Amino acid sequence: MKNSKNAQSRRKFISKTAVLATGVVLGGPKLFGAPAIITSYNKPFSKVNGVQIGCITYSFRDMEDQSAEATLQYVLDSGISAIELMGGPAESFAGMPTNPVDRRTMRSLSRVVNPNEDQKKELADLKAQSASFAKQLTKWRANAPFEKFSDFKKMYADKGVKIYAFKPNAFGKESSDIDINYGFKAAKALGASHVTVELPGDDEHTLKLGQMAAKHNMKIAYHGHTQQTPTWWDTALKQSPSNMMNIDIGHYVAAGNTDTLDILKRKNERISSMHLKDRKNKVNGQENMVFGKGDTPVVEILQLMRDNKYKFPATVELEYKIPEGSTSVQEVAKCVEYCKKALES
Structure with missing residues (x-):
């Protein structure tokens, strides 16, 4: 699809949904302004026309x-019913x-x-502390x-998430087998189908991770930024059926790739x-822009997922500057509303 056509489509879409997208407000622990997403019993439901809209909890880092x-409350207030969970909340x-x-x-x-000498000493001390903590963590x-991860899963599931x-942070090249096995076991206890990690750029490591994922009957999906290309994941994907993609479609566009819809199809x-x-x-x-203001064909991507019944979720990752106030x-609630309207159009 040509860029001019994408831009025209986005402008038309934005003009139809601007009021809704900017009218989402929060009041206490409830979300108002997006009634189509919220179901009865105060449980969120963000699967729209077969497409699961989710978010990564990194979005709430502020x-x-x-x-x-x-x-959990941030997720509920955003109207989200499924998530990619960062390690922090569950591990603490x-x-x-x-x-x-x-x-x-x-x-x-x-x-x-x-x-200077003071900076060298401080850095050396921090590295020594970090190495000591890594051993303690392992x-x-x-x-x-x-069982605590299972309890975490239940707490979220009881609220509809x-x-x-x-x-x-358990799958890096510096991680031991104990750390890696822990990561898969924790993910399984949480009910996750896969774990995510930055693609390490080390073929031996992705081979090892794919093999270990298979032993746990799990998938490991590799994430990227502006180093993503159409063939960037190919080696890892060939190594194991347990090696998968956690493509970041916004970064993919920012990298200069022009086959955004095609790579999803392929x-x-x-x-x-x-x-x-x-x-x-x-x-x-x-x-990074508010949804509908950048060059990523968000609407067309979501509609492609809907029309082709793709099974993977669309994970909102908030990285644009949060407006004052x-x-x-x-x-995130506004992003969800934008996605919902795209899927209903």
């Missing part, structure tokens, strides 16, 4: 309270030790070109209370879940 209970609920290392400071010091994971994917059976955001393309600056919860 919220002060990151507990299991608070995160299960009693995982808290990392004493300020990772932002460590990353910042690591980027200093000509560090020890905890070896005997993790997986399904966990379809789990993203703990690869749909190997996509476990898709991150959905609206970014400008490479020529236009790659900025709003919150991530309100913005």
